[in-house]
Amino acid sequence: MSSTEERRFAVLRAIVADYVATQEPVGSRVLVERHNLGVSSATVRNDMAALEEEGYIAQPHTSAGRIPTDKGYRQFVDRIAQVKPLSGPERRAIQSFLETGVDLDDVLRRGVRLLAQLTRQVAVVQYPTLSVSSVRHLEVVALTPARLLLVLITDSGRVDQRIVELGDVIADDELVQLRGLLGGALEGKRLAAASSAVAELAEDAPAHLRDAVIRASTVLVETLVEHPEERLVLGGASNLTRNAADFSAFPGSLRAVLEALEEQVVVLKLLAAAQDAGTVTVRIGEENEAQEMRGTSMVSIGYGSAGTVLGGMGVLGPTRMDYPGTIASVSAVARYVGEVLAGR
Incomplete structure (x- = not known):
């Protein structure tokens, strides 16, 4: 040059x-x-x-x-030659704050809260994409002789609890058999494969367990199916209103952005572009396909562990943004969220 x-x-x-x-x-x-x-x-x-x-x-x-x-x-x-790294105390504070999260939901909520505070923008994080998650463990607990609690735990830290109403009482030895059948079909499998496996269980189940297997499988299949509307955690939306003047050139833009955040679909599409846990993606203004996002910039990255991207996280705000500082914050929080979830 x-x-x-x-x-x-x-x-x-x-x-x-x-x-x-x-x-x-x-x-x-x-x-x-x-x-x-x-x-x-x-x-x-x-x-x-x-x-x-x-x-x-x-x-x-x-x-x-x-x-x-x-x-x-x-x-x-x-042409940002160097992104200002966070200081040692800042990194330790982020790690400590995230590590005290009690479960996946808490860790993700803490992550968006941190990002919103660090960047003074709107922070978003996508729940671990179920298609890349595997079943770590399934626990079957008898609440009553005719009611079961299913606890499904994935390797991404997601925990789902579901109630199964049985048509009849189930004996202790039958409960042990049922637990073995369901666990054998699910554990260690990616969720899509687990869903197929558990759906086929009833065909080969012992006659005395077939009704219980069908009822439990129906609940599990519904649990294993991904629900996109449940996959986004958002924090710091009020930060947008503090920068309302930045949207004055876009009639109705601030309101449209807030509505898009509420509906989540547009933001999920933006996060879907973050497929690399080591690379930050920055979409600026007109680069956003959605009309309502043309006055915003999105800084996003994938988070995960062991080479697997579990989901995306990032920051959304006006194009007048501290890009070096935002990129550093998004990278750091994503890294530590991935490490915390990997350690659970």
């Missing part, structure tokens, strides 16, 4: 930094005063004119300074 292009990127980087910090259009004189660009005001003005012509910055109104465009943010994000 030529020295002129490097200098113009330095100007763009300074405009991004100032606009993110102040939410005010940035002029050439301010850039010279605040940043050690090593050139005159006239050169900065020429560089800003070139950046504007190329679509990296824009003038919101006459006699104003310049603000970054979606294209300008993209150039800035693509």
Whole structure:
């Protein structure tokens, strides 16, 4: 890259930094005063004119300074040479806070709370995708002689409890047989395979257990089927309203974003792009396919362990975002969530 292009990127980087910090259009004189660009005001003005012509910055109104465009943010994000790492105390605090989560639900809730606090944006995390989860253990407990409690535990830490109403009482030895049949069909299998296996159990079940097997299998199959509407945890939605001015250029945008967050489908599609536990994905403004998200940016990453991505997590906010700090926070929290779930 030529020295002129490097200098113009330095100007763009300074405009991004100032606009993110102040939410005010940035002029050439301010850039010279605040940043050690090593050139005159006239050169900065020429560089800003070139950046504007190329679509990296824009003038919101006459006699104003310049603000970054979606294209300008993209150039800035693509050329972030170094993401400021979190400090040792920050990392230890995150790890300690997540490790004290009592179960999967608590760990995920803690994760989004941390991300929302660290970034001052909306944080979202997807529940572990069932298609990549396996059954670790199935416990069958007799609540009464005619009612069972099924406790299904996956390797991602998910715990589901379901009640089975039997048509008749079940003896202790029959309960042991039933537990063995169901556990043998499920444990160690991916959830899709487990669902098929348990659905076929009744065909070969002993006659005296067939009705109990059918009733338990029906409940388990329903449990093993993925319910997308239950797969998202969200925190910090009120942070969007603090940045309401960022959405003023998009009529109805803030309300549309809030409605999309409530419905979850759009956000789940954005998180679906986060399929790599080691790579952060940044979608800026117009890069979002959903019309209601055109005024936002999404920073996301996959979380998991042992090379398996369990789900996606990330941060959503206006395009005027602290990208280096947000990327660092999302990466750190995702890493520790994956480690905590792997250790359970």
